[in-house]
Amino acid sequence: MKFLKILATPFIKLWGWIRDTAWVQPLLIVGCIFAVIFSIPYISKGIQNLSKSEEDTMKFYNNNRLSMSGAYKDNSDAGKFLYAYSNAQNAWEDYNNSKNLEDSKKTLSEFSDRYGDKFFFILAKSSCDACENISTGLEYLKNNQSKYDVKGVKLHTIVVDQDLSKNDEDDNYKTDSAFKMIYDNYSGAFDNFYDAGRNGSYYTSNVSDYSSYVDNLETLHGKVEDIKVPLVVMVDLSKDDYGEYVMKGYDYIATQVFFEITGDTKYDRASSFADCWKYYGKTFGKSVTE
Incomplete structure (x- = not known):
C-alpha cells in the first residue's frame, strides 16, 4: 500500500494543480476537442476497413454459393445439393459393398459431373471472424x-x-429461416457429416481442443440454430490414373470435417487447406482409409 501511495502522489499533485489553476482548464478542454476531431478520420478508416473485409469475405462465399432461394417450395440449389449428396453417399455404400454397381456408379458419376469429383463444402454466415479466416486462406489457395x-x-x-x-414471397419467411427449412428437409446429410467427422483424420489426430471439436460435431444433428458455423467438409470422389476411386473402401465420401483452420496469416491457412487437400501433415496426414 505504501508503494502505491508513493506511485500515486505525483498524479494527485498534478490533478490538484490543474483543479486550482483556472487558465489550464480551458486549454485541456480545447485539447480534448481537437484530439477527438483529429481521431475521427482514423476511427472512420478503421470501420471502413472492417466493413470492406467482411464485404470481401461474403463476396467470396456468394461467388461460390448454392442459393437457398426457393427453399420454401423445396426447390433451392442448396436443397438439391444436400439431396444429391445423400444419394451419392448411399450409392457409395452400395459401391463399396458391390451392390447395385451399375446404378451406384451412375449416381456417383452424375454427382461428380454436377458438383466436381473433389471439393470443399462450407457453411458460412456474415459477421463471422472464423468464416473470414477460412475464406482468406481458401481464396489464396485457389x-x-x-x-x-x-x-x-x-x-x-x-x-x-x-x-x-x-426473392421468396412466402409467409414462412416471417417465422422460419430458409436454412431451417432446408435443414429440416435434408437433416440426413448433416447426420452423415457428423458420422464422417467422427471417422476423419481431423478427429483422430491430436487436435488442439479435442472436446470442443466433438461438441461442434454434436451440433450437426441437434437444433438448427445451434449448428456450428463455419463448417468445412471435404468431399472426395476423385479417381486415380486407372479409373479407380482414390478413397475406395472408405465409408464416407466426406473425408474431412472441421470448423476452423490453423494459421496466423492467409498464407499459413492456405498451407493448412493444401495439407487437407493432399491428406498431409500432422492434422490431415493420417490416412482416413486406415
Whole structure:
C-alpha cells in the first residue's frame, strides 16, 4: 500500500494543480476537442476497413454459393445439393459393398459431373471472424494452387443467413429461416457429416481442443440454430490414373470435417487447406482409409 501511495502522489499533485489553476482548464478542454476531431478520420478508416473485409469475405462465399432461394417450395440449389449428396453417399455404400454397381456408379458419376469429383463444402454466415479466416486462406489457395502443389481446388457454399426477403414471397419467411427449412428437409446429410467427422483424420489426430471439436460435431444433428458455423467438409470422389476411386473402401465420401483452420496469416491457412487437400501433415496426414 505504501508503494502505491508513493506511485500515486505525483498524479494527485498534478490533478490538484490543474483543479486550482483556472487558465489550464480551458486549454485541456480545447485539447480534448481537437484530439477527438483529429481521431475521427482514423476511427472512420478503421470501420471502413472492417466493413470492406467482411464485404470481401461474403463476396467470396456468394461467388461460390448454392442459393437457398426457393427453399420454401423445396426447390433451392442448396436443397438439391444436400439431396444429391445423400444419394451419392448411399450409392457409395452400395459401391463399396458391390451392390447395385451399375446404378451406384451412375449416381456417383452424375454427382461428380454436377458438383466436381473433389471439393470443399462450407457453411458460412456474415459477421463471422472464423468464416473470414477460412475464406482468406481458401481464396489464396485457389488463386495460387501451384505454390502449394495442388490443383483443381473447388468449393460450394451455403450462406445460412442469406437474405431472401426480396426473392421468396412466402409467409414462412416471417417465422422460419430458409436454412431451417432446408435443414429440416435434408437433416440426413448433416447426420452423415457428423458420422464422417467422427471417422476423419481431423478427429483422430491430436487436435488442439479435442472436446470442443466433438461438441461442434454434436451440433450437426441437434437444433438448427445451434449448428456450428463455419463448417468445412471435404468431399472426395476423385479417381486415380486407372479409373479407380482414390478413397475406395472408405465409408464416407466426406473425408474431412472441421470448423476452423490453423494459421496466423492467409498464407499459413492456405498451407493448412493444401495439407487437407493432399491428406498431409500432422492434422490431415493420417490416412482416413486406415
